[in-house]
Amino acid sequence: xxxxxxxxxxxxxxxxxxxxxxxxxxxxxxxxxxxxxxxxxxxxxxxxxxxxxxxxxxxxxxxxxxxxxxxxxxxxxxxxxxxxxxxxxxxxxxxxxxxxxxxxxxxxxxxxxxxxxxxxxxxxxxxxxxxxxxxxxxxxxxxxxxxxxxxxxxxxxxxxxxxxxxxxxxxxxxxxxxxxxxxxxxxxxxxxxxxxxxxxxxxxxxxxxxxxxxxxxxxxxxxxxxxxxxxxxxxxxxxxxxxxxxxxxxxxxxxxxxxxxxxxxxxxxxxxxx
Ligand SMILES: C[S@@+](CC[C@H](N)C(=O)[O-])C[C@H]1O[C@@H](n2cnc3c(N)ncnc32)[C@H](O)[C@@H]1O
Numbered sequence: 001x002x003x004x005x006x007x008x009x010x011x012x013x014x015x016x017x018x019x020x021x022x023x024x025x026x027x028x029x030x031x032x033x034x035x036x037x038x039x040x041x042x043x044x045x046x047x048x049x050x051x052x053x054x055x056x057x058x059x060x061x062x063x064x065x066x067x068x069x070x071x072x073x074x075x076x077x078x079x080x081x082x083x084x085x086x087x088x089x090x091x092x093x094x095x096x097x098x099x100x101x102x103x104x105x106x107x108x109x110x111x112x113x114x115x116x117x118x119x120x121x122x123x124x125x126x127x128x129x130x131x132x133x134x135x136x137x138x139x140x141x142x143x144x145x146x147x148x149x150x151x152x153x154x155x156x157x158x159x160x161x162x163x164x165x166x167x168x169x170x171x172x173x174x175x176x177x178x179x180x181x182x183x184x185x186x187x188x189x190x191x192x193x194x195x196x197x198x199x200x201x202x203x204x205x206x207x208x209x210x211x212x213x214x215x216x217x218x219x220x221x222x223x224x225x226x227x228x229x230x231x232x233x234x235x236x237x238x239x240x241x242x243x244x245x246x247x248x249x250x251x252x253x254x255x256x257x258x259x260x261x262x263x264x265x266x267x268x269x270x271x272x273x274x
Contacts, residue, residue: 016115021217024113027165028088030058035088035119043215050211051204053260057245060261061196062090064245065164066097068194068267071238071249072160073101076269078192080159082149082183084110084139085166089122094162095132096125103129108149112138139166142182160192164265167197167231168209168220177231184235189272193235195265196245198222202262228264235268242266 018037025040026047036044048054072078079102083094086109098105109123109132120134133152137144146155153159161183170176184193198205200222213219229242240248245263 016118021215022113022115023165023169023218023220024087024111024116026217027058028090030055031062031090033088033090035115043212043217046211046215047208051202051208053204053262054208057198057205057261057263060245061165061263061265062092064196064248064263064265065094065162066092067249067251068162068265069094069097069160070101071267072192072194073098073105076192076238078158078160079105080153080157081105081107081162082110082145082153082159083107083162083164084145084183085163085169086111086116086123086134087165088113088116089119093123095123095130099127099130103127106131106152106154108133108135108152110135110137110139110145110149112136139163139170139179142179146183146186155186156188158190158192159187160194161187162194164194164196165198167195168222169218171219171221173223173227173230177233180231184270187270189270191270192238193232193268193270195228195231197228197264199228199244199262199264200224202260204260205262222262225264228266232266232268234271236271238267238269 021039021043025036026044029036029041029044081094081098095107117136123134124132126132131152135145135148167176206222209220209222225242242264244261245265246261248265
């Protein structure tokens with residue numbers, strides 16, 4: 001067999017397991033990136049066969065990231081972001097969007113995929129007035145994340161915690177809710193929680209999730225809008241509340257109809273004590 005390469009022909013970084021598909025790399029493939037391997041592309045194509053809108057869903061999620069970060073910096077005055085489950089660098093990473101609006105923005109990225117670590121340099125291109133850092137850690141170790149993040153973020157000031165496309169890797173609702181509460185408890189009132197998550201309301205996407213699980217990749221559990229709403233308990237939802245991603249504060253003139261994009265999102269704000 002010829003040696004495994006990326007789509008641009010460059011060899012596999014040493015120490016990476018390219019026999020098992022990986023969430024970050026399949027996502028990168030759907031986004032048109034080059035940091036993915038044969039197994040990721042095969043599984044990505046199989047999922048697209050049963051749910052053809054998956055590529056639009058991935059792109060729509062990234063557009064939501066842009067709009068949410070723009071809203072948080074320009075309208076809500078947020079200058080600090082903790083982006084957990086960052087994914088492989090792509091166009092318009094969180095710090096690029098935030099620093100375009102507010103150059104002093106400080107961003108901490110967190111992922112547990114070794115390939116994301118290999119490419120983390122592309123996430124550390126902060127402008128001179130802000131800062132970015134990268135933590136190679138698992139969301140299941142929130143104290144490790146919080147203590148390392150404190151080197152870059154000031155926890156006495158509001159922080160936006162971003163969990164986009166990661167929570168499906170936490171099949172247990174209670175575990176996901178506990179981890180979210182743990183991280184949000186370390187933030188001050190006026191902080192935000194941002195979630196994007198595949199929805200269990202589409203047969204096609206449910207079938208894609210089943211096939212994904214069978215592929216040997218770490219499974220992705222879809223959730224209903226009701227389950228997702230519960231993850232925001234105690235927070236104040238920014239209008240329009242929980243919505244399909246294309247319908248969350250769409251750009252003026254953008255089409256918001258894409259009915260087959262079964263990914264939901266919301267932005268919640270931590271309340272000030274009464
Ligand atoms: C579908 S990608 C989403 C990437 C990006 N947030 C986005 O929305 O475009 C999910 C990411 O979560 C990461 N991830 C999965 N489980 C994780 C865990 N337990 N701790 C940290 N990161 C995790 C994966 O490595 C992957 O990069």
